[in-house]
Amino acid sequence: MKTAIFCRVSSKEQEDTGYSLPAQEKFLRDYADKQGLEVAKVFAVSESAAGKVQRKIFIEMIAYVRKHDIPTIIVETTDRLTRNFADVPTIDLWITEDENHQVHLAKEGCILHNTSRSHEWFMWRVKVATAEYYVRLLSENVKKGQKEKIAQGWLPTKPPNGYKTIGETGHKIHIIDEDTSPFVRKMFDLYLTGNYSTKRLSKKMFAEGMRSQLGHKLPHSRIHSLLRDPFYIGKIRWNDDIYEGKHQPLITVEQFNKVQAMLKSRTTPKYRKHNFLFRGLLKCAGCHNSITFETAKGHIYGHCNHYHECPQKTWVKEYEVEAQLLDGFETLKIKNSRIVGWLKKALKESHQDEIAYHNSTVGELQARYEAVQKRMDKLYDDKLDEKITPEFYSRKLKQYSDEKDEITESIKKHSQASTGYINLGVNIYELSQRAKELYLKAKAKDMVDEQRALIRFIFATLTVDEGKLSYTYSKTFKILSEAVEATNCPKVDKIDDLENEKFELTKKPDSSTQKDALLPLHPIWLPGVDSNHEPSS
């Protein structure tokens, strides 16, 4: 019987040179031998490759096994495959569509196939959920870091033309760039004369010597956005909100406002007055726009903004929405101790995978850092030996420094991600089982941002329909809930000793308010439906 192998190569260089027979591939080939499987093709991804690239190779592999009717895929661990969690439905489908199809998780000694034991499917799905969770933690940490930076008064990204970045990684600030700032002042001055359209201004500024970072002409769209950027009056615009910045202004407020009027732009966004709990999180069922919140008669109300035609009339109180939300947290709770046991075991294994992934990624980043450092040293030698021109030297030096900065950032990002869930420091298990408690804890401490983070982590969508809340879970918790659901699929082996254990919902799922409820309408993990289970209508 033939098989495909899916493995990773541990470094970018190995992959580039094609010169590698990593230990993993050997391990998987040996495994195939022992199983009496003939290796048809090996698919390898670099651990450091972009998600898009990894995904592409994964899709290639699936296409290949389909085309050549290969019934088996071998991977090292679940983690190898689930790193591309977006493709999990694909692999699920492939396994279940043909009873001969198998995925071998070589290290775990597990074979997934259509009639796998329920707990093997369960483990698999929980690991998928965890991989997804990890990726979200990364992006969540980036957002958090950016927010902190803004709170300190500094723009978390590159500044616009006229400014430059100074300082070490993590302590970067922006100062006026004496070389490029005159162009920005000139640009504003010229526009204020009223003789220039942004198009003409683009040409004019190019003639004056203004350049983009890559040395090109700034297109008129860019000129337009620069003229509108409040960074030049010492403020930071971030996600449509304006914050006070600590950097030096380049343009006076009078000048800037005049330019805005001339651009006929809409008024600049207002300062945030209230940090409403559900701001931007709730959608109107009637028109799918965001629900607007405001204070009236001592209460916070949410209602449709009616920017578009919409039949929704109800003004719902914030605490009423919150109460309904708490039910959604509760519904995630699993009461059966055996399934909780499985969940913990799967998460523990996933955690080991995460640690391995983290270490190998960070290790690789460190190796890359050293390689860049070596190149820098070499560059310096070449400069001393007058093998290269000073221009080439400074250009390369800048490139290498930027590269080093990027690597340092990545290492930091990964280190933060492994320290757990935001400030609450909880893992995915606690998050699913103690969500309500954690939420109330944050609320008691008046940590609105934490409450919001928790909501965003657990729910994908929140919709109000005349004051009634409905929700769907975010990917992690959706997968997790599906794992529980799939565990109870009657076609897999019976969970015999479940009979006497009560496995019940804390709340019966209401199909009218939940599109992606944690639990199926027919809780099929009750084998042979016992007496206290009534069939759902």
Ligand SMILES: [Zn+2]
């Ligand atoms: Zn509406």
